[in-house]
Amino acid sequence: MKKTAMKITHLPTPWFHQQILAWYDQQGRHTLPWKKAINAYRVWVSEIMLQQTQVSTVIPYFKRFMKTFPNVKTLAKAPLDDVLHLWAGLGYYARGRNLHKTAQMIHQQYQDKFPSTVEALMELPGIGRSTAGAIVAQAFNLRAPICDGNVKRVLSRLHCIGGWPGQKEVEAILWELANHYTPSERVADYTQAMMDIGATLCTRSSPNCSACPLQKRCQAYAEDKQHIYPQKKPQKTLPSRQTLMLCLLNKNKEILLQQRPQKGIWGGLWSLPQFDDKETLTAFIQQHFGLKRLTLSPLVEIQHTFTHFHLTITPWQGKISKSTALQTEDLHWVDAKALKKLGFPAPVKKLLRYDMIAENM
Ligand code: SF4
Missing domain, CATH: 3.90.79.10 (Nucleoside Triphosphate Pyrophosphohydrolase)
Incomplete structure:
Protein backbone atom coordinates (compact mmCIF):
# COMPACT_ATOMS: atom_id res chain seq x y z
CA MET A 1 0.00 0.00 0.00
CA LYS A 2 1.17 3.52 -0.71
CA LYS A 3 0.47 4.52 2.91
CA THR A 4 0.29 8.19 3.85
CA ALA A 5 1.64 9.36 0.50
CA MET A 6 -1.63 8.16 -0.99
CA LYS A 7 -3.62 10.93 -2.60
CA ILE A 8 -7.33 10.61 -2.05
CA THR A 9 -9.87 12.57 -4.02
CA HIS A 10 -12.97 12.95 -1.92
CA LEU A 11 -16.33 12.43 -3.57
CA PRO A 12 -18.64 15.45 -3.70
CA THR A 13 -20.30 15.48 -0.29
CA PRO A 14 -23.76 16.75 -1.39
CA TRP A 15 -23.98 13.82 -3.83
CA PHE A 16 -22.69 11.38 -1.21
CA HIS A 17 -25.21 12.48 1.45
CA GLN A 18 -28.08 12.57 -1.00
CA GLN A 19 -27.36 9.03 -2.18
CA ILE A 20 -26.91 7.61 1.31
CA LEU A 21 -29.94 9.26 2.89
CA ALA A 22 -32.31 8.59 -0.01
CA TRP A 23 -31.30 4.92 0.11
CA TYR A 24 -31.76 4.85 3.89
CA ASP A 25 -35.26 6.28 3.68
CA GLN A 26 -36.25 3.49 1.28
CA GLN A 27 -34.10 0.53 2.27
CA GLY A 28 -32.58 1.16 5.70
CA ARG A 29 -33.13 -1.17 8.66
CA HIS A 30 -35.67 0.95 10.52
CA THR A 31 -37.11 -1.90 12.57
CA LEU A 32 -34.05 -2.98 14.58
CA PRO A 33 -35.12 -3.24 18.24
CA TRP A 34 -32.62 -0.61 19.43
CA LYS A 35 -34.08 1.88 16.96
CA LYS A 36 -37.32 1.87 18.96
CA ALA A 37 -37.59 4.23 21.94
CA ILE A 38 -34.03 5.27 21.07
CA ASN A 39 -31.84 6.61 23.85
CA ALA A 40 -28.15 6.55 24.76
CA TYR A 41 -28.53 3.47 26.97
CA ARG A 42 -30.15 1.37 24.25
CA VAL A 43 -27.68 2.56 21.58
CA TRP A 44 -24.74 1.84 23.88
CA VAL A 45 -25.87 -1.70 24.80
CA SER A 46 -26.61 -2.53 21.16
CA GLU A 47 -23.26 -1.15 19.97
CA ILE A 48 -21.33 -3.18 22.54
CA MET A 49 -23.26 -6.35 21.68
CA LEU A 50 -22.73 -5.78 17.95
CA GLN A 51 -18.94 -5.68 18.28
CA GLN A 52 -17.69 -8.86 16.54
CA THR A 53 -21.26 -10.22 16.51
CA GLN A 54 -23.95 -10.46 13.82
CA VAL A 55 -27.20 -8.50 14.11
CA SER A 56 -29.32 -11.69 13.96
CA THR A 57 -27.41 -13.13 16.95
CA VAL A 58 -27.63 -9.89 18.92
CA ILE A 59 -31.40 -9.26 18.59
CA PRO A 60 -32.64 -11.93 21.09
CA TYR A 61 -29.84 -11.06 23.53
CA PHE A 62 -30.69 -7.37 23.29
CA LYS A 63 -34.39 -8.00 23.92
CA ARG A 64 -33.69 -10.21 26.96
CA PHE A 65 -31.21 -7.67 28.28
CA MET A 66 -33.66 -4.77 27.98
CA LYS A 67 -36.39 -6.77 29.69
CA THR A 68 -34.14 -7.48 32.68
CA PHE A 69 -32.22 -4.19 32.72
CA PRO A 70 -34.47 -1.55 31.11
CA ASN A 71 -32.19 1.35 32.04
CA VAL A 72 -28.69 2.17 33.17
CA LYS A 73 -29.70 2.29 36.84
CA THR A 74 -31.06 -1.27 36.93
CA LEU A 75 -27.92 -2.48 35.19
CA ALA A 76 -25.65 -0.59 37.61
CA LYS A 77 -27.41 -2.06 40.62
CA ALA A 78 -27.51 -5.66 39.35
CA PRO A 79 -24.96 -8.24 40.52
CA LEU A 80 -22.26 -8.87 37.91
CA ASP A 81 -23.26 -12.55 37.88
CA ASP A 82 -26.74 -11.67 36.57
CA VAL A 83 -25.22 -9.57 33.79
CA LEU A 84 -22.77 -12.28 32.76
CA HIS A 85 -25.54 -14.85 32.85
CA LEU A 86 -27.47 -12.85 30.24
CA TRP A 87 -24.26 -12.37 28.26
CA ALA A 88 -23.35 -16.08 28.22
CA GLY A 89 -23.05 -17.31 24.64
CA LEU A 90 -22.28 -13.89 23.11
CA GLY A 91 -18.52 -14.38 23.75
CA TYR A 92 -15.88 -11.72 24.43
CA TYR A 93 -16.97 -11.53 28.06
CA ALA A 94 -14.84 -8.48 28.82
CA ARG A 95 -17.64 -6.61 27.01
CA GLY A 96 -20.18 -7.76 29.62
CA ARG A 97 -17.90 -6.85 32.53
CA ASN A 98 -17.13 -3.43 31.05
CA LEU A 99 -20.83 -2.83 30.43
CA HIS A 100 -21.51 -3.37 34.11
CA LYS A 101 -18.57 -1.21 35.21
CA THR A 102 -19.59 1.62 32.87
CA ALA A 103 -23.21 1.47 34.05
CA GLN A 104 -22.00 1.90 37.64
CA MET A 105 -19.84 4.89 36.64
CA ILE A 106 -22.73 6.54 34.78
CA HIS A 107 -24.99 5.92 37.75
CA GLN A 108 -22.53 7.33 40.29
CA GLN A 109 -20.70 10.05 38.36
CA TYR A 110 -23.34 11.21 35.88
CA GLN A 111 -26.57 10.55 37.85
CA ASP A 112 -27.74 8.04 35.21
CA LYS A 113 -27.32 10.50 32.32
CA PHE A 114 -24.94 9.57 29.52
CA PRO A 115 -22.38 12.22 28.57
CA SER A 116 -22.97 13.53 25.05
CA THR A 117 -19.39 14.04 23.85
CA VAL A 118 -17.07 11.52 22.22
CA GLU A 119 -14.24 12.50 24.56
CA ALA A 120 -16.23 11.93 27.77
CA LEU A 121 -17.68 8.65 26.51
CA MET A 122 -14.23 7.37 25.57
CA GLU A 123 -13.18 7.73 29.21
CA LEU A 124 -15.63 4.94 30.11
CA PRO A 125 -14.59 1.26 30.11
CA GLY A 126 -15.21 -0.59 26.84
CA ILE A 127 -16.18 2.51 24.80
CA GLY A 128 -13.86 3.16 21.87
CA ARG A 129 -13.94 6.02 19.39
CA SER A 130 -16.43 4.45 16.99
CA THR A 131 -18.84 3.32 19.73
CA ALA A 132 -18.65 6.79 21.29
CA GLY A 133 -19.35 8.33 17.86
CA ALA A 134 -22.34 6.03 17.34
CA ILE A 135 -23.84 7.01 20.73
CA VAL A 136 -23.36 10.74 20.10
CA ALA A 137 -24.76 10.53 16.56
CA GLN A 138 -27.58 8.07 17.19
CA ALA A 139 -28.80 9.11 20.62
CA PHE A 140 -28.07 12.84 20.58
CA ASN A 141 -28.14 13.47 16.81
CA LEU A 142 -24.91 15.46 17.14
CA ARG A 143 -22.17 15.34 14.53
CA ALA A 144 -19.66 12.59 15.30
CA PRO A 145 -18.02 10.18 12.85
CA ILE A 146 -18.11 6.42 13.24
CA CYS A 147 -15.70 3.99 11.63
CA ASP A 148 -16.61 0.45 12.63
CA GLY A 149 -15.83 -2.66 10.57
CA ASN A 150 -18.76 -2.14 8.22
CA VAL A 151 -17.95 1.50 7.53
CA LYS A 152 -14.27 0.68 7.04
CA ARG A 153 -15.18 -1.90 4.40
CA VAL A 154 -17.38 0.56 2.47
CA LEU A 155 -14.79 3.33 2.57
CA SER A 156 -11.90 1.01 1.65
CA ARG A 157 -13.77 -0.13 -1.43
CA LEU A 158 -15.09 3.26 -2.36
CA HIS A 159 -11.55 4.68 -2.54
CA CYS A 160 -9.53 1.45 -3.05
CA ILE A 161 -7.61 1.94 0.19
CA GLY A 162 -4.98 -0.79 0.34
CA GLY A 163 -3.64 -2.47 3.48
CA TRP A 164 -5.31 -4.06 6.47
CA PRO A 165 -7.64 -1.60 8.31
CA GLY A 166 -6.11 -2.68 11.66
CA GLN A 167 -2.80 -1.04 10.62
CA LYS A 168 -2.39 2.41 12.14
CA GLU A 169 -1.72 4.24 8.87
CA VAL A 170 -4.66 2.60 7.10
CA GLU A 171 -6.96 3.25 10.04
CA ALA A 172 -5.95 6.92 10.08
CA ILE A 173 -6.89 7.28 6.40
CA LEU A 174 -10.25 5.59 6.95
CA TRP A 175 -11.04 7.81 9.96
CA GLU A 176 -10.15 10.87 7.90
CA LEU A 177 -12.61 9.74 5.23
CA ALA A 178 -15.28 8.88 7.82
CA ASN A 179 -14.89 12.31 9.38
CA HIS A 180 -14.93 14.08 6.02
CA TYR A 181 -18.20 12.47 4.91
CA THR A 182 -20.10 12.77 8.22
CA PRO A 183 -22.79 15.42 7.71
CA SER A 184 -23.99 18.00 10.23
CA GLU A 185 -27.64 17.27 9.56
CA ARG A 186 -29.53 13.98 9.84
CA VAL A 187 -26.39 12.52 11.35
CA ALA A 188 -28.27 9.72 13.17
CA ASP A 189 -29.82 8.53 9.90
CA TYR A 190 -26.54 8.91 8.01
CA THR A 191 -24.68 6.86 10.64
CA GLN A 192 -27.27 4.10 10.60
CA ALA A 193 -27.30 4.17 6.79
CA MET A 194 -23.53 3.65 6.56
CA MET A 195 -23.73 0.73 8.98
CA ASP A 196 -26.66 -0.73 7.03
CA ILE A 197 -24.92 -0.40 3.66
CA GLY A 198 -21.87 -2.17 5.07
CA ALA A 199 -23.95 -4.92 6.67
CA THR A 200 -26.49 -5.55 3.94
CA LEU A 201 -24.95 -4.48 0.60
CA CYS A 202 -21.20 -4.05 0.82
CA THR A 203 -20.74 -7.40 2.51
CA ARG A 204 -17.40 -9.08 2.98
CA SER A 205 -17.70 -11.89 0.43
CA SER A 206 -20.50 -10.96 -1.97
CA PRO A 207 -21.11 -7.22 -2.29
CA ASN A 208 -24.41 -6.40 -3.97
CA CYS A 209 -23.10 -3.51 -6.05
CA SER A 210 -26.09 -3.41 -8.38
CA ALA A 211 -28.27 -2.28 -5.45
CA CYS A 212 -25.70 0.09 -3.92
CA PRO A 213 -26.39 3.85 -3.95
CA LEU A 214 -22.63 4.53 -4.18
CA GLN A 215 -21.96 2.29 -7.19
CA LYS A 216 -21.70 5.16 -9.68
CA ARG A 217 -18.57 6.56 -8.02
CA CYS A 218 -17.17 3.47 -6.32
CA GLN A 219 -13.57 2.91 -7.37
CA ALA A 220 -13.47 -0.79 -6.47
CA TYR A 221 -16.62 -1.40 -8.50
CA ALA A 222 -15.23 0.54 -11.47
CA GLU A 223 -12.03 -1.52 -11.40
CA ASP A 224 -13.81 -4.78 -10.48
CA LYS A 225 -11.64 -5.05 -7.37
CA GLN A 226 -14.28 -5.36 -4.64
CA HIS A 227 -12.72 -8.59 -3.39
CA ILE A 228 -9.30 -7.04 -2.96
CA TYR A 229 -10.48 -4.40 -0.48
CA PRO A 230 -10.22 -4.19 2.44
CA GLN A 231 -7.16 -6.39 2.67
CA LYS A 232 -7.18 -9.20 5.20
CA LYS A 233 -5.25 -9.28 8.43
CA PRO A 234 -1.93 -11.06 7.84
CA GLN A 235 -2.49 -14.69 8.89
CA LYS A 236 -0.63 -16.29 11.74
CA THR A 237 -0.90 -19.88 12.91
CA LEU A 238 -2.55 -20.17 16.30
CA PRO A 239 -0.80 -22.30 18.90
S1 SF4 B 1 -20.51 -0.38 -5.20
FE1 SF4 B 1 -20.14 -2.38 -4.33
S2 SF4 B 1 -18.08 -2.30 -3.51
FE2 SF4 B 1 -18.72 -0.21 -3.90
S3 SF4 B 1 -19.51 0.48 -1.93
FE3 SF4 B 1 -21.22 -0.28 -3.11
S4 SF4 B 1 -21.45 -2.44 -2.52
FE4 SF4 B 1 -19.43 -1.74 -1.83
Whole structure:
Protein backbone atom coordinates (compact mmCIF):
# COMPACT_ATOMS: atom_id res chain seq x y z
CA MET A 1 0.00 0.00 0.00
CA LYS A 2 1.17 3.52 -0.71
CA LYS A 3 0.47 4.52 2.91
CA THR A 4 0.29 8.19 3.85
CA ALA A 5 1.64 9.36 0.50
CA MET A 6 -1.63 8.16 -0.99
CA LYS A 7 -3.62 10.93 -2.60
CA ILE A 8 -7.33 10.61 -2.05
CA THR A 9 -9.87 12.57 -4.02
CA HIS A 10 -12.97 12.95 -1.92
CA LEU A 11 -16.33 12.43 -3.57
CA PRO A 12 -18.64 15.45 -3.70
CA THR A 13 -20.30 15.48 -0.29
CA PRO A 14 -23.76 16.75 -1.39
CA TRP A 15 -23.98 13.82 -3.83
CA PHE A 16 -22.69 11.38 -1.21
CA HIS A 17 -25.21 12.48 1.45
CA GLN A 18 -28.08 12.57 -1.00
CA GLN A 19 -27.36 9.03 -2.18
CA ILE A 20 -26.91 7.61 1.31
CA LEU A 21 -29.94 9.26 2.89
CA ALA A 22 -32.31 8.59 -0.01
CA TRP A 23 -31.30 4.92 0.11
CA TYR A 24 -31.76 4.85 3.89
CA ASP A 25 -35.26 6.28 3.68
CA GLN A 26 -36.25 3.49 1.28
CA GLN A 27 -34.10 0.53 2.27
CA GLY A 28 -32.58 1.16 5.70
CA ARG A 29 -33.13 -1.17 8.66
CA HIS A 30 -35.67 0.95 10.52
CA THR A 31 -37.11 -1.90 12.57
CA LEU A 32 -34.05 -2.98 14.58
CA PRO A 33 -35.12 -3.24 18.24
CA TRP A 34 -32.62 -0.61 19.43
CA LYS A 35 -34.08 1.88 16.96
CA LYS A 36 -37.32 1.87 18.96
CA ALA A 37 -37.59 4.23 21.94
CA ILE A 38 -34.03 5.27 21.07
CA ASN A 39 -31.84 6.61 23.85
CA ALA A 40 -28.15 6.55 24.76
CA TYR A 41 -28.53 3.47 26.97
CA ARG A 42 -30.15 1.37 24.25
CA VAL A 43 -27.68 2.56 21.58
CA TRP A 44 -24.74 1.84 23.88
CA VAL A 45 -25.87 -1.70 24.80
CA SER A 46 -26.61 -2.53 21.16
CA GLU A 47 -23.26 -1.15 19.97
CA ILE A 48 -21.33 -3.18 22.54
CA MET A 49 -23.26 -6.35 21.68
CA LEU A 50 -22.73 -5.78 17.95
CA GLN A 51 -18.94 -5.68 18.28
CA GLN A 52 -17.69 -8.86 16.54
CA THR A 53 -21.26 -10.22 16.51
CA GLN A 54 -23.95 -10.46 13.82
CA VAL A 55 -27.20 -8.50 14.11
CA SER A 56 -29.32 -11.69 13.96
CA THR A 57 -27.41 -13.13 16.95
CA VAL A 58 -27.63 -9.89 18.92
CA ILE A 59 -31.40 -9.26 18.59
CA PRO A 60 -32.64 -11.93 21.09
CA TYR A 61 -29.84 -11.06 23.53
CA PHE A 62 -30.69 -7.37 23.29
CA LYS A 63 -34.39 -8.00 23.92
CA ARG A 64 -33.69 -10.21 26.96
CA PHE A 65 -31.21 -7.67 28.28
CA MET A 66 -33.66 -4.77 27.98
CA LYS A 67 -36.39 -6.77 29.69
CA THR A 68 -34.14 -7.48 32.68
CA PHE A 69 -32.22 -4.19 32.72
CA PRO A 70 -34.47 -1.55 31.11
CA ASN A 71 -32.19 1.35 32.04
CA VAL A 72 -28.69 2.17 33.17
CA LYS A 73 -29.70 2.29 36.84
CA THR A 74 -31.06 -1.27 36.93
CA LEU A 75 -27.92 -2.48 35.19
CA ALA A 76 -25.65 -0.59 37.61
CA LYS A 77 -27.41 -2.06 40.62
CA ALA A 78 -27.51 -5.66 39.35
CA PRO A 79 -24.96 -8.24 40.52
CA LEU A 80 -22.26 -8.87 37.91
CA ASP A 81 -23.26 -12.55 37.88
CA ASP A 82 -26.74 -11.67 36.57
CA VAL A 83 -25.22 -9.57 33.79
CA LEU A 84 -22.77 -12.28 32.76
CA HIS A 85 -25.54 -14.85 32.85
CA LEU A 86 -27.47 -12.85 30.24
CA TRP A 87 -24.26 -12.37 28.26
CA ALA A 88 -23.35 -16.08 28.22
CA GLY A 89 -23.05 -17.31 24.64
CA LEU A 90 -22.28 -13.89 23.11
CA GLY A 91 -18.52 -14.38 23.75
CA TYR A 92 -15.88 -11.72 24.43
CA TYR A 93 -16.97 -11.53 28.06
CA ALA A 94 -14.84 -8.48 28.82
CA ARG A 95 -17.64 -6.61 27.01
CA GLY A 96 -20.18 -7.76 29.62
CA ARG A 97 -17.90 -6.85 32.53
CA ASN A 98 -17.13 -3.43 31.05
CA LEU A 99 -20.83 -2.83 30.43
CA HIS A 100 -21.51 -3.37 34.11
CA LYS A 101 -18.57 -1.21 35.21
CA THR A 102 -19.59 1.62 32.87
CA ALA A 103 -23.21 1.47 34.05
CA GLN A 104 -22.00 1.90 37.64
CA MET A 105 -19.84 4.89 36.64
CA ILE A 106 -22.73 6.54 34.78
CA HIS A 107 -24.99 5.92 37.75
CA GLN A 108 -22.53 7.33 40.29
CA GLN A 109 -20.70 10.05 38.36
CA TYR A 110 -23.34 11.21 35.88
CA GLN A 111 -26.57 10.55 37.85
CA ASP A 112 -27.74 8.04 35.21
CA LYS A 113 -27.32 10.50 32.32
CA PHE A 114 -24.94 9.57 29.52
CA PRO A 115 -22.38 12.22 28.57
CA SER A 116 -22.97 13.53 25.05
CA THR A 117 -19.39 14.04 23.85
CA VAL A 118 -17.07 11.52 22.22
CA GLU A 119 -14.24 12.50 24.56
CA ALA A 120 -16.23 11.93 27.77
CA LEU A 121 -17.68 8.65 26.51
CA MET A 122 -14.23 7.37 25.57
CA GLU A 123 -13.18 7.73 29.21
CA LEU A 124 -15.63 4.94 30.11
CA PRO A 125 -14.59 1.26 30.11
CA GLY A 126 -15.21 -0.59 26.84
CA ILE A 127 -16.18 2.51 24.80
CA GLY A 128 -13.86 3.16 21.87
CA ARG A 129 -13.94 6.02 19.39
CA SER A 130 -16.43 4.45 16.99
CA THR A 131 -18.84 3.32 19.73
CA ALA A 132 -18.65 6.79 21.29
CA GLY A 133 -19.35 8.33 17.86
CA ALA A 134 -22.34 6.03 17.34
CA ILE A 135 -23.84 7.01 20.73
CA VAL A 136 -23.36 10.74 20.10
CA ALA A 137 -24.76 10.53 16.56
CA GLN A 138 -27.58 8.07 17.19
CA ALA A 139 -28.80 9.11 20.62
CA PHE A 140 -28.07 12.84 20.58
CA ASN A 141 -28.14 13.47 16.81
CA LEU A 142 -24.91 15.46 17.14
CA ARG A 143 -22.17 15.34 14.53
CA ALA A 144 -19.66 12.59 15.30
CA PRO A 145 -18.02 10.18 12.85
CA ILE A 146 -18.11 6.42 13.24
CA CYS A 147 -15.70 3.99 11.63
CA ASP A 148 -16.61 0.45 12.63
CA GLY A 149 -15.83 -2.66 10.57
CA ASN A 150 -18.76 -2.14 8.22
CA VAL A 151 -17.95 1.50 7.53
CA LYS A 152 -14.27 0.68 7.04
CA ARG A 153 -15.18 -1.90 4.40
CA VAL A 154 -17.38 0.56 2.47
CA LEU A 155 -14.79 3.33 2.57
CA SER A 156 -11.90 1.01 1.65
CA ARG A 157 -13.77 -0.13 -1.43
CA LEU A 158 -15.09 3.26 -2.36
CA HIS A 159 -11.55 4.68 -2.54
CA CYS A 160 -9.53 1.45 -3.05
CA ILE A 161 -7.61 1.94 0.19
CA GLY A 162 -4.98 -0.79 0.34
CA GLY A 163 -3.64 -2.47 3.48
CA TRP A 164 -5.31 -4.06 6.47
CA PRO A 165 -7.64 -1.60 8.31
CA GLY A 166 -6.11 -2.68 11.66
CA GLN A 167 -2.80 -1.04 10.62
CA LYS A 168 -2.39 2.41 12.14
CA GLU A 169 -1.72 4.24 8.87
CA VAL A 170 -4.66 2.60 7.10
CA GLU A 171 -6.96 3.25 10.04
CA ALA A 172 -5.95 6.92 10.08
CA ILE A 173 -6.89 7.28 6.40
CA LEU A 174 -10.25 5.59 6.95
CA TRP A 175 -11.04 7.81 9.96
CA GLU A 176 -10.15 10.87 7.90
CA LEU A 177 -12.61 9.74 5.23
CA ALA A 178 -15.28 8.88 7.82
CA ASN A 179 -14.89 12.31 9.38
CA HIS A 180 -14.93 14.08 6.02
CA TYR A 181 -18.20 12.47 4.91
CA THR A 182 -20.10 12.77 8.22
CA PRO A 183 -22.79 15.42 7.71
CA SER A 184 -23.99 18.00 10.23
CA GLU A 185 -27.64 17.27 9.56
CA ARG A 186 -29.53 13.98 9.84
CA VAL A 187 -26.39 12.52 11.35
CA ALA A 188 -28.27 9.72 13.17
CA ASP A 189 -29.82 8.53 9.90
CA TYR A 190 -26.54 8.91 8.01
CA THR A 191 -24.68 6.86 10.64
CA GLN A 192 -27.27 4.10 10.60
CA ALA A 193 -27.30 4.17 6.79
CA MET A 194 -23.53 3.65 6.56
CA MET A 195 -23.73 0.73 8.98
CA ASP A 196 -26.66 -0.73 7.03
CA ILE A 197 -24.92 -0.40 3.66
CA GLY A 198 -21.87 -2.17 5.07
CA ALA A 199 -23.95 -4.92 6.67
CA THR A 200 -26.49 -5.55 3.94
CA LEU A 201 -24.95 -4.48 0.60
CA CYS A 202 -21.20 -4.05 0.82
CA THR A 203 -20.74 -7.40 2.51
CA ARG A 204 -17.40 -9.08 2.98
CA SER A 205 -17.70 -11.89 0.43
CA SER A 206 -20.50 -10.96 -1.97
CA PRO A 207 -21.11 -7.22 -2.29
CA ASN A 208 -24.41 -6.40 -3.97
CA CYS A 209 -23.10 -3.51 -6.05
CA SER A 210 -26.09 -3.41 -8.38
CA ALA A 211 -28.27 -2.28 -5.45
CA CYS A 212 -25.70 0.09 -3.92
CA PRO A 213 -26.39 3.85 -3.95
CA LEU A 214 -22.63 4.53 -4.18
CA GLN A 215 -21.96 2.29 -7.19
CA LYS A 216 -21.70 5.16 -9.68
CA ARG A 217 -18.57 6.56 -8.02
CA CYS A 218 -17.17 3.47 -6.32
CA GLN A 219 -13.57 2.91 -7.37
CA ALA A 220 -13.47 -0.79 -6.47
CA TYR A 221 -16.62 -1.40 -8.50
CA ALA A 222 -15.23 0.54 -11.47
CA GLU A 223 -12.03 -1.52 -11.40
CA ASP A 224 -13.81 -4.78 -10.48
CA LYS A 225 -11.64 -5.05 -7.37
CA GLN A 226 -14.28 -5.36 -4.64
CA HIS A 227 -12.72 -8.59 -3.39
CA ILE A 228 -9.30 -7.04 -2.96
CA TYR A 229 -10.48 -4.40 -0.48
CA PRO A 230 -10.22 -4.19 2.44
CA GLN A 231 -7.16 -6.39 2.67
CA LYS A 232 -7.18 -9.20 5.20
CA LYS A 233 -5.25 -9.28 8.43
CA PRO A 234 -1.93 -11.06 7.84
CA GLN A 235 -2.49 -14.69 8.89
CA LYS A 236 -0.63 -16.29 11.74
CA THR A 237 -0.90 -19.88 12.91
CA LEU A 238 -2.55 -20.17 16.30
CA PRO A 239 -0.80 -22.30 18.90
CA SER A 240 -2.68 -25.22 20.53
CA ARG A 241 -3.09 -25.71 24.27
CA GLN A 242 -4.54 -28.52 26.36
CA THR A 243 -6.42 -28.42 29.64
CA LEU A 244 -8.25 -30.86 31.93
CA MET A 245 -11.54 -30.04 33.66
CA LEU A 246 -13.02 -31.80 36.63
CA CYS A 247 -16.76 -32.43 36.60
CA LEU A 248 -17.29 -33.54 40.20
CA LEU A 249 -20.71 -34.41 41.61
CA ASN A 250 -21.73 -35.14 45.21
CA LYS A 251 -24.55 -37.09 46.84
CA ASN A 252 -26.64 -33.90 47.29
CA LYS A 253 -27.03 -33.51 43.51
CA GLU A 254 -24.52 -30.67 43.51
CA ILE A 255 -21.64 -30.00 41.14
CA LEU A 256 -18.30 -28.44 42.00
CA LEU A 257 -17.84 -25.09 40.27
CA GLN A 258 -15.12 -22.50 40.34
CA GLN A 259 -15.63 -18.82 39.69
CA ARG A 260 -12.92 -17.45 37.39
CA PRO A 261 -10.89 -14.41 38.49
CA GLN A 262 -12.35 -11.12 37.22
CA LYS A 263 -9.32 -10.50 35.00
CA GLY A 264 -8.20 -12.73 32.16
CA ILE A 265 -9.97 -15.32 30.02
CA TRP A 266 -13.62 -15.92 30.95
CA GLY A 267 -13.21 -13.34 33.73
CA GLY A 268 -15.94 -13.56 36.38
CA LEU A 269 -17.72 -16.48 34.70
CA TRP A 270 -18.39 -19.85 36.30
CA SER A 271 -16.40 -22.84 35.17
CA LEU A 272 -15.24 -26.29 36.20
CA PRO A 273 -11.94 -26.58 38.10
CA GLN A 274 -9.19 -26.62 35.49
CA PHE A 275 -5.80 -28.39 35.52
CA ASP A 276 -2.68 -28.71 33.38
CA ASP A 277 -2.40 -32.48 33.90
CA LYS A 278 -3.81 -35.51 35.69
CA GLU A 279 -1.27 -35.23 38.57
CA THR A 280 -2.43 -31.76 39.60
CA LEU A 281 -6.05 -32.88 39.31
CA THR A 282 -5.37 -35.87 41.61
CA ALA A 283 -3.51 -33.63 44.07
CA PHE A 284 -6.50 -31.25 44.09
CA ILE A 285 -8.89 -34.07 44.98
CA GLN A 286 -6.65 -35.19 47.77
CA GLN A 287 -6.16 -31.67 49.11
CA HIS A 288 -9.85 -30.72 49.15
CA PHE A 289 -11.56 -34.04 49.78
CA GLY A 290 -8.88 -36.15 51.46
CA LEU A 291 -9.24 -38.87 48.83
CA LYS A 292 -6.09 -40.60 47.61
CA ARG A 293 -7.99 -42.28 44.79
CA LEU A 294 -11.19 -41.48 43.02
CA THR A 295 -12.59 -43.25 39.95
CA LEU A 296 -12.85 -40.74 37.12
CA SER A 297 -14.36 -41.37 33.71
CA PRO A 298 -13.51 -39.30 30.63
CA LEU A 299 -16.23 -37.27 28.87
CA VAL A 300 -16.12 -36.21 25.23
CA GLU A 301 -13.31 -33.74 24.43
CA ILE A 302 -14.25 -30.19 23.50
CA GLN A 303 -12.36 -27.88 21.12
CA HIS A 304 -12.54 -24.12 21.50
CA THR A 305 -10.72 -21.39 19.61
CA PHE A 306 -9.79 -18.09 21.22
CA THR A 307 -8.33 -15.14 19.34
CA HIS A 308 -4.81 -16.22 20.30
CA PHE A 309 -4.93 -20.02 20.59
CA HIS A 310 -6.87 -23.26 20.15
CA LEU A 311 -7.86 -25.02 23.36
CA THR A 312 -8.62 -28.74 23.76
CA ILE A 313 -10.57 -29.48 26.94
CA THR A 314 -10.49 -33.02 28.32
CA PRO A 315 -13.20 -33.36 30.94
CA TRP A 316 -13.12 -36.02 33.68
CA GLN A 317 -16.21 -36.88 35.65
CA GLY A 318 -16.30 -38.32 39.16
CA LYS A 319 -18.66 -38.68 42.11
CA ILE A 320 -17.99 -38.41 45.80
CA SER A 321 -20.33 -39.67 48.47
CA LYS A 322 -19.89 -36.84 50.96
CA SER A 323 -20.49 -33.13 50.53
CA THR A 324 -17.27 -31.80 52.03
CA ALA A 325 -17.16 -28.14 53.02
CA LEU A 326 -14.91 -26.14 50.72
CA GLN A 327 -12.13 -24.01 52.06
CA THR A 328 -11.57 -21.57 49.22
CA GLU A 329 -13.77 -18.67 48.19
CA ASP A 330 -13.76 -19.44 44.49
CA LEU A 331 -14.99 -23.06 44.81
CA HIS A 332 -18.68 -23.77 45.35
CA TRP A 333 -21.00 -26.73 45.40
CA VAL A 334 -23.90 -25.67 43.20
CA ASP A 335 -27.24 -27.43 42.94
CA ALA A 336 -27.62 -28.90 39.44
CA LYS A 337 -31.00 -27.17 39.14
CA ALA A 338 -29.34 -23.76 39.65
CA LEU A 339 -26.87 -24.16 36.77
CA LYS A 340 -29.17 -22.44 34.30
CA LYS A 341 -29.01 -19.23 36.34
CA LEU A 342 -25.23 -18.86 36.12
CA GLY A 343 -23.02 -17.46 33.37
CA PHE A 344 -20.71 -20.06 31.80
CA PRO A 345 -18.25 -19.75 28.90
CA ALA A 346 -19.67 -21.45 25.77
CA PRO A 347 -17.48 -24.62 25.86
CA VAL A 348 -18.20 -25.22 29.56
CA LYS A 349 -21.90 -24.69 28.93
CA LYS A 350 -21.67 -27.30 26.20
CA LEU A 351 -19.86 -29.63 28.53
CA LEU A 352 -22.35 -29.17 31.33
CA ARG A 353 -25.22 -30.61 29.41
CA TYR A 354 -27.88 -30.40 32.06
CA ASP A 355 -29.44 -33.71 31.03
CA MET A 356 -26.05 -35.43 31.35
CA ILE A 357 -25.55 -34.02 34.84
CA ALA A 358 -29.05 -35.02 35.87
CA GLU A 359 -28.56 -38.55 34.54
CA ASN A 360 -25.45 -38.98 36.63
CA MET A 361 -26.91 -37.70 39.86
S1 SF4 B 1 -20.51 -0.38 -5.20
FE1 SF4 B 1 -20.14 -2.38 -4.33
S2 SF4 B 1 -18.08 -2.30 -3.51
FE2 SF4 B 1 -18.72 -0.21 -3.90
S3 SF4 B 1 -19.51 0.48 -1.93
FE3 SF4 B 1 -21.22 -0.28 -3.11
S4 SF4 B 1 -21.45 -2.44 -2.52
FE4 SF4 B 1 -19.43 -1.74 -1.83
